[in-house]
Amino acid sequence: MPQYTTDAMSVAKWFVDRANSEFVDEGGVAEGLTNLKLQKLLYFAQAACLSLKDEPLFTDKIEAWKFGPVVPSVYHVLKNFGNQPVKISSPTKEVSHEAGLLLEDIWSVYGKFSAHELVNITHNHLPWRRVYESEDENNEITNESLKQFYLNYFQLV
Numbered sequence: 001m002p003q004y005t006t007d008a009m010s011v012a013k014w015f016v017d018r019a020n021s022e023f024v025d026e027g028g029v030a031e032g033l034t035n036l037k038l039q040k041l042l043y044f045a046q047a048a049c050l051s052l053k054d055e056p057l058f059t060d061k062i063e064a065w066k067f068g069p070v071v072p073s074v075y076h077v078l079k080n081f082g083n084q085p086v087k088i089s090s091p092t093k094e095v096s097h098e099a100g101l102l103l104e105d106i107w108s109v110y111g112k113f114s115a116h117e118l119v120n121i122t123h124n125h126l127p128w129r130r131v132y133e134s135e136d137e138n139n140e141i142t143n144e145s146l147k148q149f150y151l152n153y154f155q156l157v
Contacts, residue, residue, distance in 0.1 A: 004049050004099045008042055008060035008071045010092040011103065012078075015041050018107050019085075032085020035078045036067060040118035043069035043141075045106045047127075049099075050143055051150040057099060062141045064132035068122035069141055125149065 019033035033041075042062075049057035060073045078086045095103065110118060122128050127149050131139040 008058040037115035047146040050147040063138040
């Protein structure tokens, strides 16, 4: 049985909880994580798991949208938050200890970037650039393209 694979919403909840535990303003309120930034974190987490562990982190597909990679199954659940911090309270699967360690690494590298910085980074990477055509077409970014492009990338980070 795969030791990393879960569903994308569980990974999203992990990132939302992680963001809320770290960024707290003076009033004691968590800064939160927008859907836009969350989508890029999901993308990098999937790419890292595929390239480092030869296993998908989640089975949900990733598509190339105007503002970078998007996991539609997560996006559509959270789209009502607009550009405000998302909240995920529905029960999800727990991520494995191994997956949590990988996600912590992704958070430590990419969590510090703004959503727009992450959009720019993903727009410069081939998996998105190769399949993005227009706003009207949301082509899939395959796991194989992620694995191949990021094969040596995360070992350098």
